[in-house]
Amino acid sequence: MNMKNRLSNTGEFGFIEKIKKITGTGPSVIKGIGDDCAVLRYKKNKHLLFAADMLVEGVHFTLKKAKPEAIGHKALAVNISDIAACGGIPRYAVISVGMPSVTSHNYAIRLYRGIKNLARCFKIDLVGGDTNFSRKLIISIAVLGEVSKRDLLLRSGAKNRDVIVLSGALREKPDHLMFMPKIKKSQLIVKSLMPSAMIDISDGFLSDLGHVLKDSGRGALIYESLIPCKDRKYSFNNLLNTGEQFELLFTMPANRLKMLPKGFYPVGEIRPNKEGITLVDSSGKKKRVKPKGYTHF
Amino acid sequence: MNMKNRLSNTGEFGFIEKIKKITGTGPSVIKGIGDDCAVLRYKKNKHLLFAADMLVEGVHFTLKKAKPEAIGHKALAVNISDIAACGGIPRYAVISVGMPSVTSHNYAIRLYRGIKNLARCFKIDLVGGDTNFSRKLIISIAVLGEVSKRDLLLRSGAKNRDVIVLSGALREKPDHLMFMPKIKKSQLIVKSLMPSAMIDISDGFLSDLGHVLKDSGRGALIYESLIPCKDRKYSFNNLLNTGEQFELLFTMPANRLKMLPKGFYPVGEIRPNKEGITLVDSSGKKKRVKPKGYTHF
The missing domain is CATH 3.30.1330.10 (PurM-like, N-terminal domain)
Known part of the structure; x- marks a missing residue:
């Protein structure tokens, strides 16, 4: 067995791309795998x-x-x-x-x-x-x-200049077992915030943001100082790459921000695709990053 | 750990009965677990x-x-x-x-x-x-x-004096991997034979017949000489208890038997509950049996 062909090397996302190609979808499938x-x-x-x-x-x-x-x-x-x-x-x-x-x-x-x-x-x-x-x-x-x-949200709808919002604070070590899924928050979002794209943070903030950006063909500017965390002390790098947070990450038009309830956090902005993911630190310094996050192999 | 409380002792069916009790179903559930x-x-x-x-x-x-x-x-x-x-x-x-x-x-x-x-x-x-x-x-x-x-068939609809029919011959050692599910036969059955109950033979003829009888509150008389088998030599006991045949077992009114296509086999009759499952051998001798079949633990 060739090491290069093991699933552990390509990771789940590469494999899903392959699977997509051998699966097809009929006319009643609005969105299939992915x-x-x-x-x-x-x-x-x-x-x-x-x-x-x-x-x-x-x-x-x-x-x-x-x-x-x-x-x-x-x-x-x-x-x-x-x-x-x-x-x-x-x-x-x-x-x-x-x-x-x-x-x-x-x-x-x-x-x-x-x-x-x-x-x-x-x-x-x-x-x-x-x-x-x-x-x-x-x-x-x-x-x-x-x-x-009219409520359906996919990863693919994010538009330039949309605001990127988190439905709650992240944790460096979230309770990955007894978390409550965010159905109520999701309903609030779709009913009142005119969201354009959404995902749950299962793989990690950067990784799941990456999914939205890839499917929407966009880039993003993220302000580190705006990322909310429940922990007093934490590694910022861990926070952005830790999966199983299960908060929602969504995008919405900036002119709706006044409707954002307490406990929701705007953390950045959708940008043109070519800008990739850019983090802005507290001193204003910019840094391009690539999503890491959790892969299953 | 008490040996008596291991799943391997009670078997899957006993466990499913327990699970049923802790699961509930709402008004839009016509049939839930079972x-x-x-x-x-x-x-x-x-x-x-x-x-x-x-x-x-x-x-x-x-x-x-x-x-x-x-x-x-x-x-x-x-x-x-x-x-x-x-x-x-x-x-x-x-x-x-x-x-x-x-x-x-x-x-x-x-x-x-x-x-x-x-x-x-x-x-x-x-x-x-x-x-x-x-x-x-x-x-x-x-x-x-x-x-x-009008096509929906459950295990629970078998009526007294209904004929018990197999959609095809059994095998002592069926190909448990590359079998074709019987969607076409199922459609023929529901569209033209007025069936009252149906199940696929996954656990074994006797075991799956037992599921139909239990859910319908009935017994059955099975004529051994009518059980079709594709093999030349076989153990009759194995044939009736071997799972993964994936033919359909169904019940239908006797007055529809003239509609039965080639390759379908009437094998017995639905009887009152108290009669249990009775096998009739080629000499006419009757024998009460209990379903064994495959259990998953």
């Missing part, structure tokens, strides 16, 4: 949103550090966050679980309870799935949601 | 079907014996088979894959090609999913389909 959710034609005023995420023991969590309720919670939460990123409301979920055969009933029930409790918060119906034997614990959830046509 | 698909209110004349299945290396396939194309094929095929069992048409799929980091690009592409080729046969749009690192190869697919309200 955004937070797939967007499917549904009703006159509504689209379906379809998303899936898999959590793997030893990669996304460890049994020692995470309670089963928290693992279940996270497995559903990452999917809800994808629906939030598209401006939608989650409705249904199917859950596939792989568990070691020595798993106790009690452990399995606690895992499902973590999923169920979060589902209840968002009135999501858990409607199916399957259970399997697996050496490591695996949870794979697919969520179906709805979005009003 | 059938081949979830059935969701959608349009005036159509329901959505939502199904998910996970394949795990070493459990459902081995890398030595299965080509990556065949693994991808199977991962999608089991889901399509669930849609067929409910009388529907598959439309969209999302694919979550866990792969060792040493997986070659070529291998991963061949895996997706297996999925893609089958998707093309059924005009299914592959619209999303994610890729992860995992020590063992895991493929988890969720499929979204549609079913006309």
Whole structure:
């Protein structure tokens, strides 16, 4: 096996690009692979949103550090966050679980309870799935949601001079298990802020900003002093590259900024593509950066 | 850990019963956990079907014996088979894959090609999913389909004196990888045979018949001599308990039997619940049996 052809070298994003080429989409697919959710034609005023995420023991969590309720919670939460990123409301979920055969009933029930409790918060119906034997614990959830046509947000809509906004402060070490997906904030954004593009920060601020910029064909100017952080002390570099924050990053017209509620933070501006991502530090010095962020291989 | 509380002792079906209790369903859920698909209110004349299945290396396939194309094929095929069992048409799929980091690009592409080729046969749009690192190869697919309200078939509709029919012959050792899901046969059944209940034979003839009988509150009389088999020599006991046949088992009124096409086999009759499952051998001798079939733990 050629080392250069291992997935661990190209990373997930390179691989997704390859996959895109061998997958096709029919006329009722508004957005296929490559955004937070797939967007499917549904009703006159509504689209379906379809998303899936898999959590793997030893990669996304460890049994020692995470309670089963928290693992279940996270497995559903990452999917809800994808629906939030598209401006939608989650409705249904199917859950596939792989568990070691020595798993106790009690452990399995606690895992499902973590999923169920979060589902209840968002009135999501858990409607199916399957259970399997697996050496490591695996949870794979697919969520179906709805979005009003006028609320639909993709990564691709950012326009020159739009303001880049964060829905909340970042953390250097966010709680990657028990976070709450930002459905309420997402609804506030789509209903009142005329946003042009949105994503949830799962890979890291710079990496996810990079996705928006790539899909929108734009660049960005980011003011370091405007990036909000809940921690007193932190490494700025870590803050911008730490994934699993699950706040929303979105773009909106500057003339709507007066509508921005407390707890939302403008952090920069959309620029022409050729400018790439430029960070401005507190002394006004500019620096071009490339997104790093989390890759899955 | 108490041995009695391990999942391997109760089996998947016992566990699913427990899970049902902690999951709830809202008003737009026509059928939640416990059938081949979830059935969701959608349009005036159509329901959505939502199904998910996970394949795990070493459990459902081995890398030595299965080509990556065949693994991808199977991962999608089991889901399509669930849609067929409910009388529907598959439309969209999302694919979550866990792969060792040493997986070659070529291998991963061949895996997706297996999925893609089958998707093309059924005009299914592959619209999303994610890729992860995992020590063992895991493929988890969720499929979204549609079913006309009048075509919807659940496990629960079998009526006394209905005929029990197989959509094709069984095999003692079926090809559990490259099988074709029975969407065409399913459409023929729902459009012309007035079926009352249906299931795909994934766990085994007796086990899946048992699911239909349990959900319908019925018993069955099965004539051994009518069970079709493609093999010249076989153990009858194995034949009835071997999973992954993926033919359809359905029930229909006897007065429609004249409509039954070639290649469909009536094998018995629905009886009152108290009669359980009774096998009649070629000499006319009756024997009560209990479903065994495949359990996942």
